[in-house]
Amino acid sequence: MNLREQGIAKLKEFSENHLSNYAKSRNFDYGPSKRDNVSNLSKYITHRIIDEQEVIQTAHSKFAYIKIEKFIQEVFWRTYWKGWLEMRPRVWTTYIEDLKQLEKQKDSVEYQQAISGKTSIECFNDWANELIKYNYLHNHARMWFASIWIFTLKLPWQLGADFFLKHLLDGDAASNTLSWRWVAGLQTKGKNYLATKFNINTFSAKKYEVLKLNDQASPLFETTSFEIQPLHFDKVENENSLFLLHNLDSNFLQKFQNKYNHFALLDFNSILESKNYSKQVLDFKSSINEELIDQLKSNFNSDLVVKNKEDLLKIVKDKNIKNIITPYINCGYENDFMNEIKKKIKITYLARDYDQFCYPFATKGFFGFKEQIPKILSKIL
Numbered sequence: 498m499n500l501r502e503q504g505i506a507k508l509k510e511f512s513e514n515h516l517s518n519y520a521k522s523r524n525f526d527y528g529p530s531k532r533d534n535v536s537n538l539s540k541y542i543t544h545r546i547i548d549e550q551e552v553i554q555t556a557h558s559k560f561a562y563i564k565i566e567k568f569i570q571e572v573f574w575r576t577y578w579k580g581w582l583e584m585r586p587r588v589w590t591t592y593i594e595d596l597k598q599l600e601k602q603k604d605s606v607e608y609q610q611a612i613s614g615k616t617s618i619e620c621f622n623d624w625a626n627e628l629i630k631y632n633y634l635h636n637h638a639r640m641w642f643a644s645i646w647i648f649t650l651k652l653p654w655q656l657g658a659d660f661f662l663k664h665l666l667d668g669d670a671a672s673n674t675l676s677w678r679w680v681a682g683l684q685t686k687g688k689n690y691l692a693t694k695f696n697i698n699t700f701s702a703k704k705y706e707v708l709k710l711n712d713q714a715s716p717l718f719e720t721t722s723f724e725i726q727p728l729h730f731d732k733v734e735n736e737n738s739l740f741l742l743h744n745l746d747s748n749f750l751q752k753f754q755n756k757y758n759h760f761a762l763l764d765f766n767s768i769l770e771s772k773n774y775s776k777q778v779l780d781f782k783s784s785i786n787e788e789l790i791d792q793l794k795s796n797f798n799s800d801l802v803v804k805n806k807e808d809l810l811k812i813v814k815d816k817n818i819k820n821i822i823t824p825y826i827n828c829g830y831e832n833d834f835m836n837e838i839k840k841k842i843k844i845t846y847l848a849r850d851y852d853q854f855c856y857p858f859a860t861k862g863f864f865g866f867k868e869q870i871p872k873i874l875s876k877i878l
């Protein structure tokens with residue numbers, strides 16, 4: 498089975514056997530050996546091996562909306578975060594600047610203990626080890642971990658978000674950065690998420706007798722305010738075009754067979770390697786890339802790979818390319834890399850209708866976005 502077949506099989510199995518129970522059971526973290534109360538689809542969705550629209554369509558084909566509302570809302574959380582960050586790219590660039598300032602703190606004993614699961618807090622150590630071993634954490638464990646990181650261990654939230662992004666197979670700049678900000682009390686201003694012993698022991702399979710947490714901490718605050726910038730979606734021109742397929746929207750070509758003249762794989766792994774992404778995450782992304790290159794070979798007889806600006810300039814020159822087109826790349830390291838290339842070469846981002854339709858609803862909080870879900874569903878179902 499290739500990755501897409503695996504993702505579709507997982508979606509089918511989850512929809513048929515576990516989806517109806519999702520709302521009741523999703524908050525329990527039963528540990529890595531029992532994860533069937535949640536879908537485990539995130540690593541597929543993050544790379545759009547299967548996309549949000551088909552996940553929602555499959556779920557909806559099995560049950561009435563009212564029975565699976567919670568699941569559909571969770572899928573839309575991802576879309577909401579992405580739209581929100583696209584309109585405030587400075588949240589991402591500020592986070593990157595903060596990380597540069599905090600680089601030295603990575604040498605501190607406290608940080609090193611936290612990322613190697615050697616603190617005095619047993620549950621935290623368990624999750625740190627689980628993340629490193631499985632490259633996944635249950636949503637509730639992510640919330641507890643982030644809360645303890647920020648409020649009990651008093652480490653900067655940015656370093657925690659960085660640790661997650663580089664170890665999660667589903668690592669996504671929007672969902673990750675904004676969820677960490679949400680736990681810290683920066684996203685919903687003045688409202689932080691505080692993990693408690695009671696909540697952890699109610700929802701976690703393992704029970705922790707000795708657990709002292711700072712469950713009275715105040716939210717973090719920031720002086721910067723991030724103004725909304727209008728969304729921009731490029732217009733596509735196809736004349737002597739080069740299409741760059743990448744693993745942030747892996748199923749794009751299969752779904753949208755347009756007419757392009759040349760095809761190549763855009764491989765981000767060396768960029769992510771330079772940012773110290775974990776080996777397992779890089780290996781997973783490589784395995785997606787291998788499947789994409791097979792598709793390009795069999796469908797378009799191309800084995801071209803772009804890893805840097807020089808590779809791209811060479812193809813443009815050799816093939817006299819007039820237009821370079823790639824599936825939309827959201828805020829994140831991959832987009833930062835593309836922005837550098839865009840200083841030299843014009844590149845068109847091709848956005849899916851789903852994103853173009855949904856992102857403008859992410860102007861404020863999720864509550865406002867949620868009210869638009871019926872409208873979105875009537876368009877995509």
Ligand SMILES: Cc1cc2nc3c(=O)[nH]c(=O)nc-3n(C[C@H](O)[C@H](O)[C@H](O)COP(=O)(O)OP(=O)(O)OC[C@H]3O[C@@H](n4cnc5c(N)ncnc54)[C@H](O)[C@@H]3O)c2cc1C
Binds near residue numbers: 535673
């Ligand atoms: C601190 C923190 C960091 C996070 N970082 C990421 C990240 O880098 N990438 C990521 O995809 N999710 C992230 N999440 C959200 C969430 O934890 C995961 O999407 C979810 O646990 C994935 O497991 P699942 O596929 O079984 O989810 P399910 O519960 O089965 O949900 C189905 C799908 O909906 C989406 N989804 C569910 N919950 C959320 C949510 N709270 N926010 C956004 N999308 C959601 C995911 O695409 C998921 O695959 C983070 C949450 C927290 C609290």
